[in-house]
Amino acid sequence: MQKQALTRKPRRRQPSRQAPPGMTSKERHDLLRFEKDRVWVDRHRSSLLNRYAERWIAVWDCRVIASDRDFDRLLQKVPDPPHTCFEFITRQPLEMVL
């Protein structure tokens, strides 16, 4: 019995594989803020038109933090593009058929 135990191959340690985790508190915070910013843009579209017509805007915490006519240039102006709400403010919304 003891000999068997001594000759047994060491069990390969399995990498710890947990169920895919949900969001971290920071991720959740980022998502909720992003959602609030989208709602804010949608509700304030008409007032945004007065100031930012035909421009891209970047919104963070329900505030326009940057704007530009060019999206690529706007990306350079914001600190965290992947978590920033972007929208093109226009009087002639694109009519999409996707």
Add this chain to the structure above:
Amino acid sequence: MTIRGSFFAGAPYVNVKVRTDGVAGVDPMLVDTGAFCTLVLDRDAKALGLSPHSLSSASPSVIGVGGSVKCLLLPGVELVMKSDQEDEVIPHNLSVACHDLAHASPAEQHRIMQLPSLLGRDILKRYSVTCDFVKETLLLARD
């Protein structure tokens, strides 16, 4: 388990957390039952920091009303959506549309950049989807 979407400019969206080793961000995806697959479009790809060079595997091009577009694949992505219970985490090989913006006119580039990412049937088929345009409510539910 129910995921609650939202309406933006009159259209139904789900804000999806996209995460992989090198990328993490939020992508507002238009719920599109006509789309065969979930697709990140150019504007959101740029915002997420996805350049064509960072995408290795080629995926078949997809066709829409406006014509065909080349797609690249971002493997090993997790799409995360918040629900009324645990977060919904979906491992996914994500298609990213890459329009040839360099050869498009400025006006066409501008239109392309306004296209939203699409939450297609590859994801939607997991859920009972209820979309009420009158009340502007969107629910993705499953047992």
